[in-house]
Amino acid sequence: xxxxxxxxxxxxxxxxxxxxxxxxxxxxxxxxxxxxxxxxxxxxxxxxxxxxxxxxxxxxxxxxxxxxxxxxxxxxxxxxxxxxxxxxxxxxxxxxxxxxxxxxxxxxxxxxx
Amino acid sequence: xxxxxxxxxxxxxxxxxxxxxxxxxxxxxxxxxxxxxxxxxxxxxxxxxxxxxxxxxxxxxxxxxxxxxxxxxxxxxxxxxxxxxxxxxxxxxxxxxxxxxxxxxxxxxxxx
Numbered sequence: 001x002x003x004x005x006x007x008x009x010x011x012x013x014x015x016x017x018x019x020x021x022x023x024x025x026x027x028x029x030x031x032x033x034x035x036x037x038x039x040x041x042x043x044x045x046x047x048x049x050x051x052x053x054x055x056x057x058x059x060x061x062x063x064x065x066x067x068x069x070x071x072x073x074x075x076x077x078x079x080x081x082x083x084x085x086x087x088x089x090x091x092x093x094x095x096x097x098x099x100x101x102x103x104x105x106x107x108x109x110x111x112x113x
Numbered sequence: 114x115x116x117x118x119x120x121x122x123x124x125x126x127x128x129x130x131x132x133x134x135x136x137x138x139x140x141x142x143x144x145x146x147x148x149x150x151x152x153x154x155x156x157x158x159x160x161x162x163x164x165x166x167x168x169x170x171x172x173x174x175x176x177x178x179x180x181x182x183x184x185x186x187x188x189x190x191x192x193x194x195x196x197x198x199x200x201x202x203x204x205x206x207x208x209x210x211x212x213x214x215x216x217x218x219x220x221x222x223x224x225x
Contacts, residue, residue, distance in 0.1 A: 004156075042215060042216075042218070043215040045213065048211075056212060093156075093157075098211035099211040101147065101162050102147065102204075102213060103159065104157040105156050
């Protein structure tokens, strides 16, 4: 299995630009998570989908952030407009059943200048 | 609000030493607990998962224990090797919500 696939791996963008991060979960997994990792705050859960439906988005920092899961094999996390404080590593993860072993992608390293 | 703490934040040991990493959580109403390894520039890899009804899990040189009542878990690494150098994170899954709450990790360095 290819694992959780994220793109892009690295992105540098200017403040105010729109950023779209993409994720393909492991086939057959029905739970998908978006996390953000920074040195100051560690790993923070942004949003959690189950069967393509957003279950908990309480971690989404503000309205500039949005996430979609149009089908079982694809999800996006969008930041519009981006700000320097959004610079972080964004991880997508999936699990077969919510609460079971969770598998992470390699992350998308975002720098907003 | 569930809080997960890992102490120490960093640890340096000589090769061959047995070591213990600690994880504590404030709310015992958890569904399970997982230990992860993260190498620099990489994602997290799940090492062990302990269900709330279990006391421990073993995989090779790794043994993880869980004491729900005291809100503690330990990860025991036997005969450490330089290849074990990484950051180790624990995460608890909240009952009813299945949200994973992560600790801040212990950065381990095993010296050759």
